[in-house]
Amino acid sequence: MKLVKLTKENYPLVVEMMDEWTNVEKDITPWAIVRSDYHDFENYKVSLENGFKPIDESTFFLYDEVENIMLGAINIRHDLSELMLLKTGHIGYGIRPNMRGKGYGTTQLNMSLIESKKLGLSKVLLICDPNNLASKHTIIACGGVFENEITYNEYQYQRYWITL
Secondary structure: OEEEOOOOOOHHHHHHHHHHHHHHOOOOOOHHHOOOOOOOHHHHHHHHHHOOOOOOEEEEEEEEOOOOEEEEEEEEEOOOOHHHHHHOEOEEEEEOHHHOOOOHHHHHHHHHHHHHHHOOOOEEEEEEOOOOHHHHHHHHHOOOEEEEEEEEOOEEEEEEEEEO
């Protein structure tokens, strides 16, 4: 398994994953993979590469080269705005619905920590919904240390730091 950027060659696998994902869920994490129409390769690639300015970010897909399938996606924000410090953190990640519960989230997050270090980050903030036990366990399994739980706009967020 490896983290890959979107290319013309892997685009059909990304579309297949996204079609499945969007048919099952409406709130998909990371948001970066649904902020533009993934059916339009050129615009989708630009959206993933240019990010959500003014924040620099990198988006990767988790690719299983043995099975030739995209398993999930991860978005790393290189720095954080005040709002991101409260509700998104440095890394957003998700695994396609039919592949959850198999350890891929932990694998993907661990790989993203390596990428985060390459970007010059020394520690990363991860934030999850307190009711999302799978995400909480994944963060902790990757070294996340609980900082606090906050309320923002009536939503609860748990904040974890991982030192790289």
